[in-house]
Amino acid sequence: MQRRNRSFTIPLTRDLIVLILNSVETRKFLMVAKSITKLSPTPIKAMVGYGKSYREALTKVGNPEMLISSELNEQTVVAHADLNGYYTLLEKQGIYHIYKKVTVLIGKFRKITHKIGGVSTYLGGDNVLAFLPNTESIKILMDQFSAKNVKVGIGIAYTPREAVALAAKALANLRRKKSRRYKNNFRSIWKKSNK
Numbered sequence: 001m002q003r004r005n006r007s008f009t010i011p012l013t014r015d016l017i018v019l020i021l022n023s024v025e026t027r028k029f030l031m032v033a034k035s036i037t038k039l040s041p042t043p044i045k046a047m048v049g050y051g052k053s054y055r056e057a058l059t060k061v062g063n064p065e066m067l068i069s070s071e072l073n074e075q076t077v078v079a080h081a082d083l084n085g086y087y088t089l090l091e092k093q094g095i096y097h098i099y100k101k102v103t104v105l106i107g108k109f110r111k112i113t114h115k116i117g118g119v120s121t122y123l124g125g126d127n128v129l130a131f132l133p134n135t136e137s138i139k140i141l142m143d144q145f146s147a148k149n150v151k152v153g154i155g156i157a158y159t160p161r162e163a164v165a166l167a168a169k170a171l172a173n174l175r176r177k178k179s180r181r182y183k184n185n186f187r188s189i190w191k192k193s194n195k
Contacts, residue, residue, distance in 0.1 A: 006161035008131075010121040018058065018119065020131055020160040021048070022076040053117025053133035076160045077132040079141055080167035081109060081152040086126045102126050105150065112144050129164065151175065 007029070008020045021029055026048065033046035049057035083089070083101060090098045106122050113120040113130040116137045120130040132138060138154055145152065151174040155166030 006159045008160035008164055010119065010131075020054075020076065020119075022074055022160055023158045024160075054119040054131055055114065055117045055133075058119065075135075075156050075158055076163035077135055077138065078155045078160070078163040078167040079113075079130045079132060079138070079152050080123075080155070080164070080171045081105070081128050081130075081145070081150050082171065083126040084149055084151060098126070108144070112141055116140050129167070131160070131163075 007024050010018045010020065012018055019029070029048070030046070033044065037044045037046075047061040047063065049059070049061035051057040051060055083098075083105060086098065089101065102125075105126065106128055109128045109130060110120045113132070117133040118130050118137065118141075120128060123129055130141070132141065135156065142152060151171060153167045153169070153171030153174060155163040155168070155170060157163040157166055
């Protein structure tokens with residue numbers, strides 16, 4: 001079975017975008033970067049990093065043509081989290097209260113993710129996403145959250161986009177369950193192991 005080459009984009013600032021390229025061929029990334037450069041009204045600089053963690057990869061960046069390995073056969077681990085009872089809290093306590101809870105979730109998720117070498121992003125509403133450096137880091141992340149406050153779906157696949165989709169499915173699975181069951185079941189893992 002041929003694997004699709006699909007990355008995932010994380011906007012860091014207005015003019016800085018990170019692409020998660022696990023298992024994406026460098027030559028395909030370069031083709032996309034060159035195409036975008038032709039269309040962009042401002043200059044674009046493409047850089048590639050590699051490391052044992054996302055933090056290391058974002059620290060050690062260089063010219064894409066210098067990357068020796070054209071493909072990384074590593075699984076991508078993604079955590080997708082949201083607050084329990086978001087809409088109920090919104091209706092009962094108002095926008096400002098839920099805004100404070102969401103910003104605390106974003107901050108805590110980002111702090112833990114960065115500490116273990118991952119990279120996180122805010123998706124909107126009460127949804128946050130993290131790319132974790134390995135499967136061992138799932139437990140470290142999960143130990144920091146209370147089951148009564150947060151649901152976390154985990155996706156594991158060979159391409160970033162597939163891992164994100166699986167994490168979203170895992171989170172949707174948790175959302176369908178009754179809220180009183182969150183206490184005992186707040187993590188769901190979906191894994192696609194075929195290459």
